[in-house]
Amino acid sequence: xxxxxxxxxxxxxxxxxxxxxxxxxxxxxxxxxxxxxxxxxxxxxxxxxxxxxxxxxxxxxxxxxxxxxxxxxxxxxxxxxxxxxxxxxxxxxxxxxxxxxxxxxxxxxxxxxxxxxxxxxxxxxxxxxxxxxxxxxxxxxxxxxxxxxxxxxxxxxxxxxxxxxxxxxxxxxxxxxxxxxxxxxxxxxxxxxxxxxxxxxxxxxxxxxxxxxxxxxxxxxxxxxxxxxxxxxxxxxxxxxxxxxxxxxxxxxxxxxxxxxxxxxxxxxxxxxxxxxxxxxxxxxxxxxxxxxxxxxxxxxxxxxxxxxxxxxxxxxxxxxxxxxxxxxxxxxxxxxxxxxxxxxxxxxxxxxxxxxxxxxxxxxxxxxxxxxxxxxx
Numbered sequence: 001x002x003x004x005x006x007x008x009x010x011x012x013x014x015x016x017x018x019x020x021x022x023x024x025x026x027x028x029x030x031x032x033x034x035x036x037x038x039x040x041x042x043x044x045x046x047x048x049x050x051x052x053x054x055x056x057x058x059x060x061x062x063x064x065x066x067x068x069x070x071x072x073x074x075x076x077x078x079x080x081x082x083x084x085x086x087x088x089x090x091x092x093x094x095x096x097x098x099x100x101x102x103x104x105x106x107x108x109x110x111x112x113x114x115x116x117x118x119x120x121x122x123x124x125x126x127x128x129x130x131x132x133x134x135x136x137x138x139x140x141x142x143x144x145x146x147x148x149x150x151x152x153x154x155x156x157x158x159x160x161x162x163x164x165x166x167x168x169x170x171x172x173x174x175x176x177x178x179x180x181x182x183x184x185x186x187x188x189x190x191x192x193x194x195x196x197x198x199x200x201x202x203x204x205x206x207x208x209x210x211x212x213x214x215x216x217x218x219x220x221x222x223x224x225x226x227x228x229x230x231x232x233x234x235x236x237x238x239x240x241x242x243x244x245x246x247x248x249x250x251x252x253x254x255x256x257x258x259x260x261x262x263x264x265x266x267x268x269x270x271x272x273x274x275x276x277x278x279x280x281x282x283x284x285x286x287x288x289x290x291x292x293x294x295x296x297x298x299x300x301x302x303x304x305x306x307x308x309x310x311x312x313x314x315x316x317x318x319x320x321x322x323x324x325x326x327x328x329x330x331x332x333x334x335x336x337x338x339x340x341x342x343x344x345x346x347x348x349x350x351x352x353x354x355x356x357x358x359x360x361x362x363x364x365x366x367x368x369x370x371x372x373x374x375x376x377x378x
Contacts, residue, residue, distance in 0.1 A: 009054035009126055010034035014044045014070075015088070016062045020111075024057060024088075027115050028122070041065040048074075053083060055126055057118075058105075060089035060096070068103045075104035082132070084125040088113060158214055165217040168224060178355050179308055180217040185353040186304040187297075188213040193344040194300075200340075203296070207268075215273040216301045219280050222252025232315050236371055245376040252277035276301045281376060285335045299338045303329065303345060306336070306373060312355040317372045322354055328368040336374070 011028045015021050016039050025035035036053065038044050041064050047053070056074070060067040067087055074080045087100045090111040097108045106125050109118060165180035191212050195204035223231060226248050230241050237245060256273045272295075279298035286294075310325035320328075326346060333342040345352070 008032060008034050010036055010051065011122065012044060012047055012053035012056045013037040014039075014041065014056065014062070014067070015059040016040060017059075020059070020088075023115075024118065027119055031119055031123075033122075041070045044070065048080060052079060055122060055129065056083060056085045057088050057122075058085055060087055060091055060100070068099060071100070071103040071105055082129070084129050086121060086125065088118075161214055161217050164221050168220045179312065180220070182308045182312075182353045182355060183219060183301060183304050184213050184216045186307065187216040187300050189348055189351055189353075190300050190304060190341060190344055193348050194340070197340075197344075208297075211269050211272050212276075212297050212300060215269060215276055215297065216304070218252070218256060218273050219276050219301050219305060220248065220252065221255050222248030222250070222277060224255070225251040235316055237316075237375065242376055246281065248376075249278050249281055272297050280305055283336050284338050299341055303337050303341050307345065307352065308355070309375070310368060310373065314375075316375060319355075320366060320368055322349065322352065324366045324368060328373055332373065 011033050013021055013024050013028070013035060015024070015037075018039070021037040021039065025037050028035040033054075036047055038047055041062060044056075058067045058071060067089070071085050071087075074083065074085060081104075084106045085104065086107040086109060087105050088109045088111060089096065089100075092110050100108045106128075107121050109121060162180075169179055188209055191204055191209045194200040195209065226245060230237070230244050233241065253274050256270060256277055259270060275295035276298050279295055280302040282294055282298065282302065284294075284299075307325055307329060310320050310328060311322055313319045326349060329337060330342055330346060333339045
């Protein structure tokens with residue numbers, strides 16, 4: 001395919017010999033290019049600042065600064081690093097050529113030069129320059145397109161996760177409808193708080209915070225496999241019912257794992273979601289505090305899950321005040337909950353999200369039965 005120029009290219013000519021500038025300017029203008037002759041590097045710098053050239057023909061030996069040094073300057077500048085530089089010099093040694101290429105030049109023409117040779121080399125390097133420029137522009141457009149598609153996929157993934165979460169909530173009483181939203185917001189808040197502490201500043205990244213806000217919504221997806229008579233039972237669960245309810249952790253893990261059955265394997269997000277779903281009912285005093293045995297995301301979602309369940313009405317309990325819920329959680333520090341997370345939650349009390357259910361709550365010192373804190377239906 002023949003390369004076509006849409007507009008005239010301008011060629012910057014730098015040589016301290018006037019006759020050379022005149023000859024080169026004629027060659028370039030006759031070919032349809034714009035010639036911009038200057039006699040020193042000082043004027044060349046001003047010319048570049050005024051308008052970027054398409055290509056530069058540069059003499060090596062000049063009084064104020066030699067061509068090698070100026071070429072290095074051009075290649076360090078983000079504006080000019082991709083502009084092709086051709087040396088035109090009376091130096092004929094191999095070392096001189098090598099030095100020119102090491103500085104970043106694309107070609108080296110020796111004096112006295114043939115007019116046709118100069119023209120052919122200019123045409124060749126301009127064609128290559130524009131091809132690279134067009135390729136860069138196309139890659140930029142492609143990156144924008146891919147970015148938009150990935151953003152759309154991310155939006156669709158969040159919508160799917162939200163739908164799954166709402167599907168679980170639809171099986172509970174209406175007052176628990178915002179449970180997954182609250183868990184997501186509070187899990188993000190706790191993660192952000194932890195990231196500011198020396199112990200977790202290198203563990204919790206911005207990506208971790210973004211992921212846990214989304215993955216937290218899936219924590220109860222396994223409830224889809226639990227009979228409604230267990231979920232909606234008034235009062236305390238029996239031992240067999242508790243076993244059935246606890247099974248939602250493993251069932252949820254299987255559901256999340258199935259989302260990866262496209263041959264691409266388990267990615268970081270799905271791994272976090274699986275850990276949350278499987279371990280969010282695990283107690284701190286059960287032991288096994290390593291990342292594998294009791295993952296941090298599950299610990300964060302677990303404590304936020306209890307807090308939201310205590311402050312919102314449930315089929316088996318009334319709602320409690322924020323202070324009463326935090327008092328109960330503080331009492332479980334080192335037992336049900338990671339002490340670090342309890343400490344952060346207490347510090348961030350004012351920013352914790354709770355459901356506006358419109359029901360009256362008793363005083364802040366009200367006692368909360370432990371079975372309501374540990375109930376697996378939360």
